[in-house]
Amino acid sequence: MITDHLTELVAAAFDAAAADGSLELEVAPEIRFERPKRKEHGDWATSVALAGAKGAGRPPREVAETLLEHLPPSDQVTAVEIAGPGFMNFRLSPAWRHDVVRRAADPAGGFGRTNAGAGAQVNVEYVSSNPTGPINVVSGRHAAIGDALANLLEATGHKVIREYYFNDAGSQLRLFGRSIEAHYLRSFGIEAELPEGGYRGDYIADLAAEIAAEDGDLHVHKPPEERVDAFVAMGSQRVLSRIKASLERFGTHFDVWFLERSLHESGALDVALRRLTDNGSVEERDGAVWFRSSRFGDDKDRVLIRSTGAPTYFASDVAYLADKFGRGFDRLIYLWGPDHHGTVPRLLAAAEALGFERERVEVPLVQMITIARGGAALKASKRAGVYVGLDELIDEVGVDAARFTFLTRAMESPLDFDIDIVTRQAPENPVYYVQYAHARISSILLRASSQGLEPNLDAGVLRRLVHSGEEDLMNKLAAFEEALPEAAALRAPQRIVRYVEELAAVFSAFYRDCKVISEDTELTQARLALCVATKAVIANGLGLLGVSAPEKM
RNA sequence: GCGCCCGUAGCUCAGCUGGAUAGAGCGGGAGACUUCUAAUCUCUAGGUCGGGGGUUCGAAUCCCUCCGGGCGCGCCA
Incomplete structure (x- = not known):
């Protein structure tokens, strides 16, 4: 890259000036080049003279003059000027620009790509929306950002796997199954209460109706537990296939759809637990099994196995982390929402306790979306049943405009998303x-x-x-x-x-x-x-x- | 109370690994279609970079503090 060449030139100037005694510096400042905002300031500029003035005990412009006198010639550079307080502004030759055109026009040249990653394997996990309802605009933002990050990593020499973690084992799923159950039973005239805090979207009733249409009253006479199991399985299966379809439509393709349940079934959970137990990172207290995460920088210890004997969601997280590293990834990226930021320290603690450097786990947080319609804020919540679906968004503004809108903002910046405004602005x-x-x-x-x-x-x-x-x-x-x-x-x-x-x-x-x-x-x-x-x-x-x-x- | 994110033009946001006169889109005002695509272009108005300290040759950017908004602090996920 051209800046490397320019840096070499300036470094050589420092050496030459030091050699003939015209510039005495104990430590040479780091040489960095930047693109000036103003055209008059040339193609590339460096402020080394300003940074080095103090050490040299000379005014910055004088330092710049001295460097300029010792600068080796280069056929890439047509002029160097000293400006302002002591900036050195470089102008590059037309030949350099023409080379850029040639390389950029070459379809096989990989213009802009680098090999910074040197083939490192990176797992990027994102969206991972629970299979309890259709995917919404928040997941759309995650999908757009995750895709772009994965693409950027690939373009810089990383080997990337895009992964979706499918939470099919938790209590939310249970609640989801019971919500469907209530609608299902009602459709057969059986009195049934919606579970407290249950899911309320129309799609729950639709799912119940679909199942009733296909299976009839098959599930009515089953034992309640078995029946809920069935609804969880059927409901999440249906929802997942819709999620896949929506994401497909959005242009997001995952390499791996990872099932949380598989961690339970394969015994991965037990293996991870044993590893932590063996190295003394676990203790029993109050009838529960705790991970001593406070030893690894977390605020407090975390429960892995409840006193009821049921593993926590976090236990799955630990097993999942171990599984990912077991698959040979050098780096794990988890794209999470801000509501999970409190769980980041325990994830990093788990990595460390399992013997992996915490630097290898990265958890960028995508800030929330404030959804509004015509200025009135809506609360995006699956359980409350009010949300804007990704499909709806695609229908209204199209994939390209939606992605672009999501990606214009930095992910750490909350996004105000007024459906009406985005729809109206779609053409412009x-x-x-x-x-x-x-x-x-x-x-x-x-x-x-x-x-x-x-x-x-x-x-x-x-x-x-x-x-x-x-x-x-x-x-x-x-x-x-x-x-x-x-x-x-x-x-x-x-x-x-x-x-x-x-x-x-x-x-x-x-x-x-x-x-x-x-x-x-x-x-x-x-x-x-x-x-x-x-x-x-x-x-x-x-x-x-x-x-x-x-x-x- | 503690932790994280945000606070920059009327609105939505870039810029934050310190650099030379703080940017874009939209919106406001004034213009340009016998022309390779007007889904375009030109000009213009609009700013205490939340406030206050500090570090530095230099701060929107780093540090401290205060204010405002959001989120999180479970044997939920």
Whole structure:
């Protein structure tokens, strides 16, 4: 990457200046380059002179002057200027920009991709919504973010497994089964109370009606426990297949659908428990089995096995964690909601107690969504039965606009989601701006091709790109090589959203100022090459976000 | 009370591993369609970066503190 080259140059300048005694520094400051916000400040700038001024006992501008005098020549750099309090502003050569175009236009080049992950295996678990009801917009946000994170990790050299944890063993499922049971029994004229705190959505009644239609009164005369078991199984099965369908429609594909129940059935729960017991991380108290998580940084100890003998949800979590590491992952990412943040310390404690470095477990929290309709806040709750379904959202605004909206905000930022506003804004959603740029390029390329004009990436041809609109566009293309790794490292897909919007804007300016197809064949070929590169980068960026890049709009 | 997240333009939000004049979209105002896609573009108005201290050559960004909002602190999940 170019910044590595620039860093080497400056490091060499430090060495040379030290060697001839013109700059005395005990410790050289870290050399970092950044893209200046203002064009006048060049392509890349460094503030090392400011940082090093104190140690050198000299004014920053003087330090900068000295460095400048000792800077080795480079064919990538056309000028270096000292500006402001002591910034060193570098201007890069056209050849460097042309190289960017060439690499970006190469479909096999993997422009922007890195191998930072060096093949590390990462498990990304997200959505993992309980199979007690249809999937809602909150899960939609999780799905969009999880997909984007997984894509970003893959693009930076990680091997990613996308996983959905299916909670089919807990007390919520029980409650769900009993809720269906009540409706079912009522449909046969049998008096039945909805369980306290039970599920109230219409879909519960629908599920009961479906089962009644298929099985008739088959379940009426079963023993209550057995009957609830049946409803849990049938209900969650049906709900899960709907969840899968909704996610599929949303464009989210999981590699692994993991059943909590399998942890119980395989004995994984017992194995994990034994491991903790064997290393003294567990104790019995008040008839229950506790994990001594407070030894590993948690506020207090946590129950694994209740005094009733039933394992807690957390016990499954521990077994699941062990299972994931057992499958060879180097890193586990759990995308959780803010309501689970209190359970993060115990998860990390469990990792440590099981002998895995806690740094290998990462739990980004996706903040909540405040759902409103026409300004009136709604409470999204499955149990209360008021929520906006993912399907409904897709129907109203479409997958691309929904994803883009979810990804524009940083995940740690709460999202105000007014269905009416998003629906109304759907046609003017920024996602279309970006897609439009892509479609426009496709159209230009098509037209050019029909006239026998093709892009040409030869150095001699690209040399024709000298207009400021062309230069800006090439610079913005180059920025993808920083935007992608940064977004991945910071777990910040919104950076890709920003980038892609900016790229579309810069392209629009180029489109306005530089007519692509003209009488000048060589210039046309050069501009077509720039179009091809831009189109590829837009498509790559949108692809990372799970958003389509249409050829036509 | 403790913990986590948030507080930046009228609204929704970027920017936060410290940098040079704090950005975008929407909304407001004024314009541009004989032109490779007007789902576009140009210009414009709009800010005590919640308040106050501190660190620094430099703070929206780091530290402390206060205020406001949200969430969490179960042998629930």
